[in-house]
Amino acid sequence: MTYNIQRYIPRRLATELRDSLNTFPITALLGPRQCGKSTLAKHIIRDYENTTYLDLERPSDQRKIEDAEFFFHTQRDKLVCIDEVQMGTELFPILRVAVDEKRTPGRFLILGSASQELIRQSSETLAGRIHFIELAPFSYDEMLAENPERYADPVLMWTRGGFPDALLLADEIHSFQWRTDFIRTFLERDIPQFGFSIPAITMRRFWTMLAHYHGQLLNSSKLAQSLGVSHPTIRKYLDIMAQTFMVRILPP
Numbered sequence: 001m002t003y004n005i006q007r008y009i010p011r012r013l014a015t016e017l018r019d020s021l022n023t024f025p026i027t028a029l030l031g032p033r034q035c036g037k038s039t040l041a042k043h044i045i046r047d048y049e050n051t052t053y054l055d056l057e058r059p060s061d062q063r064k065i066e067d068a069e070f071f072f073h074t075q076r077d078k079l080v081c082i083d084e085v086q087m088g089t090e091l092f093p094i095l096r097v098a099v100d101e102k103r104t105p106g107r108f109l110i111l112g113s114a115s116q117e118l119i120r121q122s123s124e125t126l127a128g129r130i131h132f133i134e135l136a137p138f139s140y141d142e143m144l145a146e147n148p149e150r151y152a153d154p155v156l157m158w159t160r161g162g163f164p165d166a167l168l169l170a171d172e173i174h175s176f177q178w179r180t181d182f183i184r185t186f187l188e189r190d191i192p193q194f195g196f197s198i199p200a201i202t203m204r205r206f207w208t209m210l211a212h213y214h215g216q217l218l219n220s221s222k223l224a225q226s227l228g229v230s231h232p233t234i235r236k237y238l239d240i241m242a243q244t245f246m247v248r249i250l251p252p
Contacts, residue, residue, distance in 0.1 A: 006040060007235060009142065009164075011135070014044065017040065017133060018047075021044070021079070023105050024131040025103055025107045025130075026095060026110065026130040027108070027109050028111075028133065028243075029041060030111075030114070030132060030134050031134055032189060033137060034163050034165060035135055035137045037111045037113075038055075038083055040135065044080060045111075048106070051079045051081060053081045053084045054083065055084060056084045060098070068094045069094050069098070072097075074105075076098070079109060080107065080109070081111070082108065082110045082111065084113065085111060086113060086251065089129035092126060096112075099126075100170075103129075112241060113245070118216060121173070123234055135136070136251055137162030138167060143162075160175050162178075163178075165174075166217060187207075188202055191244070193246060194243075198240070202227070205227060206241075209226060210223075218238075220234045
């Protein structure tokens with residue numbers, strides 16, 4: 001049996017996302033790359049009569065907002081969805097102007113692969129105008145509701161994880177290849193794109209070590225000794241991984 005990895009699978013946060021669009025001028029849907037943000041957003045905005053969708057990784061869409069203030073003014077009666085907004089953090093002050101020009105719910109839906117803290121560094125002027133929602137990869141209960149027969153045994157999801165493409169591919173070989181390519185792309189392209197200048201091989205070693213600490217107390221000094229770096233450097237690496245949603249830190 002094969003599975004269509006492009007189909008929409010209901011997400012628990014869909015209701016919260018709709019409520020936010022009906023309440024706040026700007027809604028930010030944040031989460032790791034490839035976790036389903038764009039799919040969820042496109043599914044939700046189908047219910048809106050007038051929408052504009054921009055992907056800031058697409059050069060043609062970047063050109064549309066070269067004069068962002070004018071562009072947003074021409075779209076003032078539409079819901080504007082901006083994907084990969086971390087590529088255009090200079091837009092946040094202009095978004096404030098656009099919202100204050102017409103302060104109604106559902107003006108903007110922005111999607112980002114950087115954490116709320118990272119986005120907030122550029123969005124302080126949007127205080128009181130924006131609501132943040134964090135989308136994770138598929139949870140077990142979401143997949144169990146989608147296909148009780150396939151996911152009755154949690155081993156499949158435990159070994160593949162919740163990223164849609166890795167989970168829904170038909171066989172284990174292709175799923176493993178997807179995960180391998182995802183890690184390589186994240187380390188070699190995404191981290192530098194976020195503005196962090198760290199060798200990919202160093203981050204791969206650090207990430208591998210973190211995987212062995214999964215669910216345990218974190219010993220930063222031991223990690224620093226193993227990598228031959230200082231304790232503050234380990235905290236820096238850890239912050240990068242957390243801000244890009246690759247690890248979740250549970251405080252004591």
